[in-house]
Amino acid sequence: MLLVYTHHITPRIKYVFKHICTRVLGIEVSFTTKIEAFIAHDSLKMSYTKQSLGSEFFIKSHDILFEQGLSDVDIHIHDWEDTKCFFFNGEKSSMPFDIFAAAFYLLSRYEEYLPQVKDDYGRFVATESIAYKYGFLHQPVVDIWAYKFKVALQQQYPEFEFPVRKYSIKPIIDVPSAYNFKLKGIMRTLGGTLKDLFEFKFKRLYTRYMVLFGLKHDPYDTFRYIINKQKQSHYKFLFFFLIGDYSTYDKGINANKKHFISLIKHVADYCSVGLKTSFFAIEDIAVLKKEKRRMEAILNTSLRASRQSFSKLNLPESYRNLIELEIQEDYTMGYVNYVGFRAGSCTPFLFYDLDYEVQTPLKINSYHLMDYSLLKTQSLLDKKKVVNELISEIKKVDGEFVPVFHNYTFSDANRWKGFKELFNIILDSVNEA
Missing domain, CATH: 3.20.20.370 (Glycoside hydrolase/deacetylase)
Known part of the structure; x- marks a missing residue:
């Protein structure tokens, strides 16, 4: 089990850590605000806060997971090895980005609550998304970040065996x-027939009646x-x-x-x-x-x-x-x-x-x-x-x-x-x- 120390346990923190740690990586996760409990834990552990406690595995937290409701979030996309990421958190962190905050932004569909241009059906369109605009729509970035997190944790805890999942x-x-053509009723069939005639779609008209007479599939x-x-x-x-x-x-x-x-x-x-x-x-x-x-x-x-x-x-x-x-x-x-x-x-x-x-x-x-x-x-x-x-x-x-x-x-x-x-x-x- 992974124990996460943080200064304040929020619903957002519990949600995104459970997705990345449990759903993607297959490890249980729990949380504490008590330093003594954190120090006493003898398996996987990390701190997720603004300042590290010492030399533990530490990810510097972004404010989004401690907020409520929507706010103007500043997003700057960076290249990161073979992928992209955002919410850069400096060199003191064990990972250069707050992947948990970034994953929450994507999974919660935060951007779909913000003002945007919709299509004729009233749908959120791909071209409005940050994934499309910054060229990472083709990658499952949340899972990629989770695997990078796993690699970083394994370096700190080489004896821990992570579960393996399969494609x-x-x-x-x-x-x-x-x-x-079948089961459309008399009125719809008649309407379809007239439409075929007016649009000179004689091949379709022929197929329609071959199907209706049971002579064609x-x-x-x-x-x-x-x-x-x-x-x-x-x-x-x-x-x-x-x-x-x-x-x-x-x-x-x-x-x-x-x-x-x-x-x-x-x-x-x-x-x-x-x-x-x-x-x-x-x-x-x-x-x-x-x-x-x-x-x-x-x-x-x-x-x-x-x-x-x-x-x-x-x-x-x-x-x-x-x-x-x-x-x-x-x-x-x-x-x-x-x-x-x-x-x-x-x-x-x-x-x-x-x-x-x-x-x-x-x-x-x-x-x-x-x-x-x-x-x-x-x-x-x-x-x-x-x-x-x-x-x-x-x-x-x-x-x-x-x-x-x-x-x-x-x-x-x-x-x-x-x-x-x-x-x-x-x-x-x-x-x-």
Whole structure:
């Protein structure tokens, strides 16, 4: 166990030390404000305060972990060996940066509470983040800093054996609409037919009716392929089905259709299933509650995980609603159009509510790649390069890779050509040295 001496134990200190020490490095951590208890401790120990007590392992603290609420934080990004860091703390510290303060800034999504330019959907965009602006979005910096901390501690305590963690994957399959043409109802089918005619999309019109007459497979119905892939993998896939009401933003399948319900149940026999919340459920807890109950009735078990429509988050309200409804995990944190680490970590972390200054029980599983982010990369070779570089970054810190694919990504549509191969690269990455 690591004992941390500090002049004042705050919720922020407990939160970030437990993420870095326990979640990333696998060691228990406790805290003390008593010098006698610190001196008496005969295993790993460090001081985290403004001045060292003596010659112990010491990290000079930044003020952010002793504050409450938001303030104007001065951030100056520096190069540090093979990565970047901020909150420089001078030469007397055992590490040149306060990695705990910096990690807290990223994990709490401090910058997302500050004034910023949002996109058309009201989302925080990658280009507004310090990670994008200073060129470290592609690295899980929090985990990298944790490993640097581990190396520094090992030099001071060479006899201590740190636990070893292994690289893992958690593939996400997002299902905004299970079918392209099937189960859409008479009015939507008629509307789609007229649209195809007016836009001269005769090939699509032909496919539509071949599917409806049962002569062709629905292009979005790739579930057999995905389930076969699940059978070959040791890592559980996690499906998110949209079962909200039809709206301007959400055009899924009616959740009362028996065939759709049996599809969800069938997928749940092999994979984990969560709720993809509708666009209006993001801001309306009553709608979210209705969708949660609807999914629980289908699965016949309590709902564990959710993912917000369009990857939209309103912090802290979105997460507070999930907590109130006792949803335990969320998979919304990430960027639709950019590959990388929105919260700077490839280790699941708990949501910290900056308004209430409290660690919540909601586990945030930040995703690192969405299939859409690869569409702007032209050649398949370049797409493979992006995926392999991301895998390499996560493997360096033995983290967990969370990619998001959609059911239609595995169709034969031209824009998704080669994506099955990219998915296989991710699945195979756990078997490589």
